[in-house]
Amino acid sequence: MNPLVLSSCTATSAIGRGLDATLASLRAQRSGLTPCAFESVRLDTYIGEVAGVDAAALPAALAEFECRNNRLAWLALSQDGFSDAVARSSARYGHARVGVFLGTSTSGILDSELAYRRRDPLSGALPADFRYRGAHNTFSLAAFVQRALGLSGPAAVISSACSSSAKVFASAQRAIATGVVDAAVVGGVDSLCLTTLYGFHSLQLVSPTPCRPFDAARDGISIGEAAAFALLEPSAPSLDAQAVLLLGSGESSDAYHMSSPPPDGRGARAAMLAALAVAALEPQDIQYINFHGTATPSNDAAEAQAVASVFGSAVPGSSTKGATGHTLGAAGALEAIICTLALRDGLMPGGVGTTQVDPALPVQYLTENRGTPLTRVLSNSFGFGGSNCSLILARAG
Numbered sequence: 001m002n003p004l005v006l007s008s009c010t011a012t013s014a015i016g017r018g019l020d021a022t023l024a025s026l027r028a029q030r031s032g033l034t035p036c037a038f039e040s041v042r043l044d045t046y047i048g049e050v051a052g053v054d055a056a057a058l059p060a061a062l063a064e065f066e067c068r069n070n071r072l073a074w075l076a077l078s079q080d081g082f083s084d085a086v087a088r089s090s091a092r093y094g095h096a097r098v099g100v101f102l103g104t105s106t107s108g109i110l111d112s113e114l115a116y117r118r119r120d121p122l123s124g125a126l127p128a129d130f131r132y133r134g135a136h137n138t139f140s141l142a143a144f145v146q147r148a149l150g151l152s153g154p155a156a157v158i159s160s161a162c163s164s165s166a167k168v169f170a171s172a173q174r175a176i177a178t179g180v181v182d183a184a185v186v187g188g189v190d191s192l193c194l195t196t197l198y199g200f201h202s203l204q205l206v207s208p209t210p211c212r213p214f215d216a217a218r219d220g221i222s223i224g225e226a227a228a229f230a231l232l233e234p235s236a237p238s239l240d241a242q243a244v245l246l247l248g249s250g251e252s253s254d255a256y257h258m259s260s261p262p263p264d265g266r267g268a269r270a271a272m273l274a275a276l277a278v279a280a281l282e283p284q285d286i287q288y289i290n291f292h293g294t295a296t297p298s299n300d301a302a303e304a305q306a307v308a309s310v311f312g313s314a315v316p317g318s319s320t321k322g323a324t325g326h327t328l329g330a331a332g333a334l335e336a337i338i339c340t341l342a343l344r345d346g347l348m349p350g351g352v353g354t355t356q357v358d359p360a361l362p363v364q365y366l367t368e369n370r371g372t373p374l375t376r377v378l379s380n381s382f383g384f385g386g387s388n389c390s391l392i393l394a395r396a397g
Contacts, residue, residue, distance in 0.1 A: 048224025224325025293319020
């Protein structure tokens with residue numbers, strides 16, 4: 001695989017809107033999780049809600065895409081000079097040669113949930129102003145981002161649960177390598193909705209406290225929302241030493257169970273080994289791992305087994321979901337951007353909320369920040385149904 005450069009990126013989550021705010025929260029080990037007070041939801045749990053999403057009105061030209069998910073996407077696209085960077089790339093390659101590859105799990109389903117409250121009491125018909133195509137439809141996200149950025153090239157949305165927006169990096173790399181596109185906007189957006197909050201509650205997977213990944217007393221996830229994007233372009237010899245590269249990606253599908261990973265973590269292991277092979281690296285070349293780390297007993301245990309089988313306990317790691325919550329279809333992209341910040345800033349972020357690491361998990365889990373120059377890191381994203389993806393990111397110099 002020829003390395004690709006993340007020539008621009010942006011992220012918005014419960015720990016901050018934009019890269020500077022996100023990095024400041026990571027440095028301070030600040031959590032964005034708060035007691036759930038979203039919409040009409042009455043659950044004893046914590047969530048990672050982004051402030052100001054409902055006030056982020058879309059431009060009139062994009063009104064057909066009105067929904068919380070696309071408003072969250074608009075917030076991120078408008079930050080960190082990202083739209084300007086894409087415009088420069090579009091001018092360089094042509095607007096039809098910049099692809100869009102995005103991940104989401106629920107898209108704008110909240111609009112459908114709210115519309116069902118307004119059904120005609122006699123016929124059951126949905127209200128006339130309900131727009132499935134621009135909101136609930138999964139492809140709505142890619143159509144919106146294409147329109148917002150003035151792009152017209154190939155576009156796709158991956159919805160493979162929690163691995164969705166990690167897998168888009170691999171999809172974009174293949175599209176660039178085969179000449180389908182010259183550059184690509186990748187990322188993920190998932191916003192809070194009733195389906196995920198009540199759905200994960202019905203599976204008995206949500207914690208009544210802020211989630212505690214890899215903790216001995218971990219008891220479930222905290223659901224969050226986020227939007228994260230990166231612009232992938234071919235690398236060049238003249239790159240700044242601080243530039244961040246996508247060196248490799250590895251995917252696997254273990255198909256063990258609809259919602260539970262195999263206890264030995266074999267699917268996760270396969271994804272990590274594939275990423276190392278693509279990047280032409282050995283396990284000892286990785287300095288930090290951003291664990292998938294959802295804080296459920298079975299998920300963290302399986303991931304720990306998988307990581308230990310590849311890296312032993314030599315490579316430190318942490319899960320940033322203790323700060324952001326589990327942002328589902330946006331998690332892969334958000335955590336790739338967090339890894340980008342870690343590489344640029346020389347920061348291994350300590351896991352927020354974890355106070356007593358489970359001694360049964362054979363990994364080196366960080367509960368405090370560690371400042372050290374980083375050159376290569378790995379980020380894990382593992383979804384329902386055994387859809388796994390690992391990414392390797394590195395500094396250019």
